[in-house]
Amino acid sequence: MTNLPDPLTSVHRYISNASEDVREMLAVIGVDSIDRLFETIPDEVKLTALLDIPGPWSEIESRRWFRDLAAKNKSAVDHVSFLGGGAYLHYQPACIDQLLLRGEFLTSYTPYQPEVSQGTLQTIFEYQTHQCLLTGLDVANASLYDGSTGLCEAVLLAERVVHNRKKVVIARSVHPQYTETVRTYVQNLGYEIVEVGWTADGRVDTAALREACTNDVFAVAVQSPNFLGVIEDYDAIREIADAAGAVKIAVITEATSLGILTPPGAHGFDIAVGEGQAWGIPTQFGGPYVGFMVVKEALKRHMPGRLVGETVDVDGRRAYVLTLATREQHIRRGKATSNICTNEALIALGANMYLSLMGKEGLREVGEQCLQKTAYLRKKLSGVGSVSLPFDGPVYNEIVVRTPFPATQILADLEHEKILGGIPLGPFYEGHENDFLVAVTELHTRENLDHFVAALTAATSRERR
């Protein structure tokens, strides 16, 4: 009735069982063909032809096609990149990826059976510990999808613990795509999102924040360093949020900043949530990344996602296990603290390796180099007549640069110089069409920075003509 290939003669390199196996197995099952096993699928929905898709390709053909595709991108492979905005190009120690390729980590499942998953469980426990040390808070989970969905989960958590309030204040200088994601997540939950802008230094407008923080606000979320690169005054924000009885959420999109900046926990914030990509994860067009969330002790039973705890086995040996599972969807179903199941375990493991390898001194040194190189660039740029730096607040490794010309035009000029010069702010903030965001990391050399300044100077004078 159809001209589909015969499963007895087909063969594929990823499928071991071939014709002889199939015959033997069918005999044990007691049917005469594989088709008989599919009789519960009604004929009216069964395909009578093969899918119309390419393949099968050999490795040789796949390499050719995918590499050609990758070659169509312009990227940090052959350009000097100053792109940040929530995804940063940092040093990636060589051993991390090679360890991540170990099949025992790469090809294992969520550690539901602890006796045969101690490797994964212990590494998650270590990861949780790193998160606590870095943020100055008490309890971290095993990971969330990314920073943006992490913020969603933090907002949902806050609403659960502060009863009968429906308003959340989010600084406009929180990554705009994060806030957009929150809007999507909560669209049917009856929340009101109030945005608060910034002042001339690029920090949250505390007067506006005070006004927004009425006693029906359940949470205040700010990002530091914020989307303009400026480091917020956590204490000032905490005071205002506390007066309203709101949960204080700190968003961190540049995780290496925690190596050198005072952490949110030290300033009395309740939740630190953010993006761990900067801990040695490739930018890879936006994912997979790893969301982290760390909360105060009092909030631990409201935490979304998986938690690993320490215990002992029957012989009294220390061991690790998924715990407090009654928060989770497989137990609580519709009443769970989150719907998250699969998370970003392998990326969190990479982050754990990065944090271990860099360690106490390396995390500080990465932070210091980012800080110093950014300060150097900032100083150099302030000497270029046609360039201004609109925000004068303290920064870590990102700055907003303004010229009298549309940012997209300037960046196109820089692209000719093999520079990916920054992220235009126009699409994110109205009236900022001439601004772009420039990120500097330990990977930039002084020569890169000087070249950037020279190219930008040339571009602005070219535009002027």
Next chain:
Amino acid sequence: MTTILESDAATTAVPQSTNREGLIFEHSKRGRRGYQLPDLDVPEDAEALPASLRRGEIVDEVEVSEVDVIRHFTRLSKLNVSIDAGLYPLGSCTMKHNPRLNEELARTPGFALSHPLQPDHQVQGNLALIWHIEQTLKEIFGLPRVTMQPVAGAHGELTGILMVHKALAKSGNARKYILIPDSAHGTNPASAAFAGYQIKELKSNNRGTVDIDTLAAAVTEDVAALMITVPNTLGVFETDIKRFAEILHDKGAYLYCDGANLNSFVGIARPGDMGIDVIHSNLHKTFSTPHGGGGPGAGPVGVSERLVPFLPTPTVEKREDGTFYLDHGHPDSIGRVRAFNGNFNVLVRALTYMRSMGPDGLRRIAQIAVLNANYIRARLRGSYHLPYDAPSLHEVVFSDKLQTPKDVHTLDIAKRLMDYGFHPPTIYFPLIVAGALMIEPTESEPKEELDAFCDAMIAIARECEERPELVRSAPHTTPVRRLDEARAARQPVLRWKR
């Protein structure tokens, strides 16, 4: 191996544990270093950061060398079992072979070093890739559009139900309820709840499936959608699926398919042809991207024509000149479900796999996955109770009913399997089976591996009769033995402290 395990030594000897590896924090020694950066090549500015913003030493953060790190993680890795080492028959998890070409191509520098906020003209390769995987999934699903933004199955569920909500709200009434069979995964009700719905549970019939009459009675004007796993968590196909769609559509409701079990019918039948309006597919199941100990994954969502306007933004579109762009202009979109462009590098892996398989290969996945599961079913029948006798596809669910008279339970059988070198099946799920043992071998497993697994299961069934204590006290040969899980929850220790 079996003979050693059956000897008394296995029950009495001190467990031959692998050397227990301390925490990385316990390896720390002041002054050790695992990295080197180039010297700072710009003049140091002491005022680069106000002192009040600068943190002191990160107390207790580690100090180790690269040697320490490699030894530590290598030793820890050895405490895991994995699909690379053998059958990992977790039902509903589709633990299949993870081809290494996928890993290699995902690491192509042009993909790995591209940035999510680059303008479209700089990332034509990436946008083309997203476009191509969407085209391929459209054909696999038989649906007109697929969003590649969701990064996990549950994330896809939330995305799908938000679209249903928005579509209904736009036509005047978002409605109140999502119907979910009692055999469903826990993520289904959780996702529906976060999308703003209440849940009504549908009782399964004695085949473990949903009765047309039960459904017809439940579908009122208040029902937004049925969320159903096809085939269901017993591996049984909902033969009436097309009728379900008609009943729902007649009342203006939608049919959501949890595609966790797509592996059983990929290339054999298409969700769109069944009347399904929304389906998510876990690329880390059917399309071979590695589970990585719990992620990353990806959960693209396919939709029928009437849900297309509500897809998350941005979408990837192709111009007539062959170039690609991100389209942010969908006024009825539910919005963005994540920053940036989804788990792009999981998409690279999945598309590599789709191309490696091709149309006949994808079909063969389903054929051999179903053959393998039915082979296990045939071989273990008699040794274990089969609570639902309906023909099953890619997985088979047994129970511990034949073993409980000896006071041996599913958990014990699962732990004993570890002594035979196998990861246990999914246990105590689906919830409609008491003491469930849910076995999904996938197409990857050669007959010899299936036989070894079945031999082990049959040997354990015999042990349950003859030496139940041996099974109840298992595992005996793993790096650690049974854990005090109650203690972990009662007095949670969730981080290391000095």
